[in-house]
Amino acid sequence: MRRKWAIAWVLPLAWALSGCGEQQAAETEVGPRPVKSTVIGEAGPGGSRSFPARIDAARRAELAFRVPGTVQELPIKEGDRLQEGALVARLDPTDFQIVVNDRQATFDKAQKNFARGKELVDSGAISRSDFDRLEAEFKNARAALEAARQDLAYTELTAPFDGMVARRLVERFEEVQAKQPVVLVQNIEQLEVKFDVPESIIRSVRGGGRAARGEIPVYATFEGQPGRQFPLTYKEISTKADANTQTFEATFLMEQWERGTVLPGMTATVTVNLAGVVDDNAVFTVPVSAVVGDYKLDPQVWVVDASSGTVSPRPVKVGRLVGDGIEVLEGIEPGMRVVTAGTPFLVEGMQVSLLPEQEQAEARPDDLKYQR
Numbered sequence: 001m002r003r004k005w006a007i008a009w010v011l012p013l014a015w016a017l018s019g020c021g022e023q024q025a026a027e028t029e030v031g032p033r034p035v036k037s038t039v040i041g042e043a044g045p046g047g048s049r050s051f052p053a054r055i056d057a058a059r060r061a062e063l064a065f066r067v068p069g070t071v072q073e074l075p076i077k078e079g080d081r082l083q084e085g086a087l088v089a090r091l092d093p094t095d096f097q098i099v100v101n102d103r104q105a106t107f108d109k110a111q112k113n114f115a116r117g118k119e120l121v122d123s124g125a126i127s128r129s130d131f132d133r134l135e136a137e138f139k140n141a142r143a144a145l146e147a148a149r150q151d152l153a154y155t156e157l158t159a160p161f162d163g164m165v166a167r168r169l170v171e172r173f174e175e176v177q178a179k180q181p182v183v184l185v186q187n188i189e190q191l192e193v194k195f196d197v198p199e200s201i202i203r204s205v206r207g208g209g210r211a212a213r214g215e216i217p218v219y220a221t222f223e224g225q226p227g228r229q230f231p232l233t234y235k236e237i238s239t240k241a242d243a244n245t246q247t248f249e250a251t252f253l254m255e256q257w258e259r260g261t262v263l264p265g266m267t268a269t270v271t272v273n274l275a276g277v278v279d280d281n282a283v284f285t286v287p288v289s290a291v292v293g294d295y296k297l298d299p300q301v302w303v304v305d306a307s308s309g310t311v312s313p314r315p316v317k318v319g320r321l322v323g324d325g326i327e328v329l330e331g332i333e334p335g336m337r338v339v340t341a342g343t344p345f346l347v348e349g350m351q352v353s354l355l356p357e358q359e360q361a362e363a364r365p366d367d368l369k370y371q372r
Contacts, residue, residue: 033352035340035346035353036341036354037355038287038337040284040334048271050270051269053194053267054268055263055264055265056265058190059163062181063088063184064157065089065178069092070092071171071174071182072172073087073089074089075087077165081162081164083162085158088185090157096152099152100149102148107138110134110138163187164185164188165184166264191254193232193251193270194252196245196248196249197237197250199241199248217273218273220232221271224266231254232252235251285326286328287340290340292344294315298315301338302339303332310352311349311350311352313348316331
């Protein structure tokens with residue numbers, strides 16, 4: 001019985017010792033640890049940022065009547081092209097014409113009384129105060145007539161510029177109120193491209209006017225237009241951040257390449273090339289996988305020494321998550337190469353080899369000795 005127990009104990013021990021010997025032999029054959037890395041501040045992925053964007057017409061207007069009434073004519077359809085001054089809609093003018101006729105009669109009477117009063121006051125037949133009253137009545141009647149004529153003119157709605165009908169918001173014979181939107185008209189020869197810019201980009205770019213001067217290349221791409229890049233020109237950027245996202249709305253202009261190719265309401269991807277315009281003390285964004293915790297769970301990155309090919313940890317101060325990256329506020333500088341994949345298996349002074357961008361670092365049998 002003792003013999004069986006001894007065999008049961010010795011065999012696993014022998015297997016373990018032989019395994020250790022094999023592991024020790026394997027360790028002597030292990031080469032540099034393959035890792036994936038990126039260079040801080042380099043052009044390309046580090047110098048370009050992409051943002052989802054939305055398209056709107058640079059010139060657009062919701063047309064509304066200034067007076068209430070019944071829609072009598074609506075000769076346009078959605079998608080119709082309009083010339084400036086073209087009729088868009090007309091209200092029933094009957095009631096407004098009646099008011100004009102009434103005001104016209106009142107004005108004619110006041111005008112005659114005023115003309116007669118001038119002759120009478122000159123001859124002393126009426127007092128100056130009576131003449132002033134006649135003059136006031138004449139002026140009031142003239143103003144009332146002008147207002148009535150203006151209201152009659154307001155029953156016609158015309159296109160304020162060349163464009164197209166984006167939406168028709170009412171139908172014929174509907175009762176509409178003053179200032180109620182009737183038709184949305186827009187010109188798509190020039191488009192607005194709007195996107196939200198994170199605070200880190202606003203802080204890192206030297207001089208807000210560089211985008212306005214065209215020194216920062218900005219272009220838009222569309223899923224429906226593969227291979228095409230639409231250049232953008234700067235228009236404006238909000239100086240107040242959104243309370244929820246802490247981003248700033250940027251607006252750029254894009255010329256229409258082909259009539260109807262890009263329409264308001266479409267989405268796009270805007271790429272901003274920030275290479276060469278980032279401050280030395282700027283906030284950098286690195287892949288989330290590049291930042292790991294040390295034994296105290298404080299954030300750090302692994303920096304590759306180009307001369308020796310070894311890695312060493314460097315403490316960093318991190319900011320917010322930005323897309324698939326994380327802001328690094330302190331601890332790294334432009335030109336540093338940091339490890340982005342393979343960090344769990346690194347120890348200070350370890351030799352590493354850099355993988356091409358398309359490859360990923362994979363676990364190796366000797367990784368267990370580094371996971372202490």
